[in-house]
Amino acid sequence: MKTLSQRAALATGWRRGLVAVASGAVGALAMPPFGALPALFLSLTPALWLIDGSVRDTRRESLKAATLAGWLWGFGYFVAGLWWLGAAFLVEADQFAWALPFGVLGLPALLAFFPAFGFALARLLWSSGPGRLCAFAFALTVSEWLRGHLFTGFPWNTLGMALGQNPWLMQSASLVGLYGLTVLAVLIGAAPALLASDRPARERWAAPVLAAALLALMAGFGAWRMPDAPLPPVSGVRLRLMQPNLPQDAKFHPGNREAIMRRYLTLSAAAPQESGRDPTHIIWPESAFPFLLHRSPAQLNQIATLLAPGTHLVTGAARMDDPLPGEEVGKFFNAIQVIDDRGTILGSYDKVHLVPFGEYVPAFLDTLIRAMGLRQFVHIPGGFEPSARRTTLAVPGLPPVAATICYEAIFPGEFMPEGPRPQLILNVTNDAWFGNTPGPYQHFAQARLRSVEEGLPLVRDANTGISAVVDPYGRVIASLPLGGEGVLDADLPPAIPPPFQARVGTFVLTAMLLICLMAAMAHRRRRVLPS
Incomplete structure (x- = not known):
């Protein structure tokens, strides 16, 4: 061990x-879908x-x-853990393949500045004793928290997820x-x-x-903490989650409107499974339609025909506000809509935390992109x-x-609405952009951990x-595979x-970080950094 440490x-x-x-890069193996905990030690x-070996002549x-x-x-960690983002650039390769290196290497290069800050902060608090372990935990957790909050935040594969997958360990x-x-x-x-x-x-x-x-x-x-027996279900509720498995390149073509609706309706109308109880609520995924459902009466009528009396559909769908005076088109929202058995839209939730460059582009960059003859991922003005x-x-x-909606579920606590505590987390998403890669597994694992943090069941379509x-203990009751x-x-x-x-x-x-900081400072009897 000493020889290895000296070499490093x-x-x-x-x-x-x-x-x-x-x-x-080895650290990425501790993340889903691998969940190899030894990789955490090897990383x-x-x-x-x-950091021990960062001693130089001056501070x-x-x-x-x-x-x-x-x-x-950090660059190794994020390239190995996020390489699958490149799959999104190949969905419409003729328009976006040129940007693949920016997604696969450029984003990790930017994200790597967070652990770079963490290592530097740890070095400022460094000592030659065991206190440097607390300094490292304090600094790296601070950098991970900053990554999850600055510049709209991106807490994907936060180090704490290495402990947030195992059914027992995740209970903490x-x-x-x-x-x-992450501290732990x-x-x-x-x-x-x-x-x-x-x-x-x-001491060693x-x-x-x-x-x-x-x-x-x-x-x-x-x-x-986990009970041995399953929890008794909510009375009067039977869910049906519809997973159409539509490839992304076919999904958002308006010409496929009828074929897509037939697929949804046929799948959703299948005979009841196991218990024989008819569903009370049917759930469809994010942005389910290549058209505006609330402006498509024929499709709303088809949905009404599908739904038995008293049954409701909860579906992802893009929606548009009416244009304001002087505007050609209204504002578009990525939404979840609730529809009853008459085809009436009863209510909506509009997404709050959008994906940068996936769902919107900052105005000055959007102008530049269009000037270059390119366009953003989303086919929406x-x-x-x-x-x-x-x-x-x-x-x-x-x-x-x-x-x-989509990656809103990876932000701890942020998705909780104002007012009384909800009793259910609903996550609709579309991970078709990323194919059969680690991405969808990572996304699901992070959404699943929200159940444990909040004590709420998760329904994910x-x-x-x-x-x-x-x-609410993070146990998967039922699932459909990727x-x-x-x-x-x-x-x-x-x-x-x-x-x-x-x-x-x-x-x-805050308490954990303060304890780590105090422990690190208490062991700084010998200054490692030159003055």
Whole structure:
């Protein structure tokens, strides 16, 4: 172990860069769909050694060395974890293939500045003792929190997700949330690095043993928290999730209007599964139509014919406001609409947190793109507009719904609407852009963790999968696989009382970070950075 640490810490030039990029890339294996927890150790342990080896003649040079190591580590992590984004550029390859390198390499290059900041901040707090483990956990968690909030936020594959997939380990999110899991993931994952120090064996083994005990404690808490028996379902509700598995290139062509509607209607009208109970609510995925449903009376009539008396359809659909005076077209919204058995739209939820460059482009860039003869991904003039606020979606026969569209579900706490607590998380999405890659698995795992944090069941309907019903403990009650076509009939699990994390918000995270910071400062008896 000591030899490995010395090689990592003392490496220079391209060897140091290779260690940083490779250890970052290995960390992606700890994320879904792989969930290889040992990869967390193989990624964060060398990362700590790289900061150890960032000592230079001056403080500035030391910080530059740590920052560069962090950037290279982050670049490896994000390329290996987000390479599947390139699939979106090949859906309409004739128009977007040129941009594939910018998505596969450019976005990771930008995101890598967050761990670069984390490594530099850790270096400022560094010591030669075990306190540097706390400094690393504090700094890297701060950088992950910033990544999830700055510039609209992108908390995809946050390090805490390494602990947020296992049914037992994920239960700790009910206490500390995603970013609390991130603190724990760094403390646990980097703990073996301290085995390589020159201190007495008792001190060297203290951190790894405590990390193993913490991991066991989390697993034990999870096993204790989860009930053995399934929860009794919500009375009077029978869900049907329709997963059409439409390829993205065919989906948004208005000429396919009738074929798409036939497919939806045929799948949705299938005979009831298992219990023989007819569905009370049918759910269709995000942006289900290549047309404006609320302005298509013929299709609304088809839906009315499908729905039995008292049955409701909840579907993703683009909608447009009436144009204001002087405007040619109104504003477009990515929405969820509720339709009754008469074909009447009863209500809508408009998406609040849009995907940059996927659903909208900043005005100055949109002008530049059009001047170059190019266009954005969304076939809508000007892209979508964000809704001004979050509201509960009212669906007759269902408890109050916290509606989320696509990647809104990856933002902890943000999707909760104003007012009384909802009793259900609904997530409609379209992951067809990314094919059979790790992307849809990562998306589902992150949405699933929201159930544990909030103590709410999750109903998720995806065009190509993964569609599922998840109980408030994160247990998958029923699901349809990625790339499958069909319907899923399931009961709705009930909500449970708000977990500790849902009640106190960021209090626990703040406390954990303060404890790490104080521990790091307490061990700075010997200054590593030159003055």
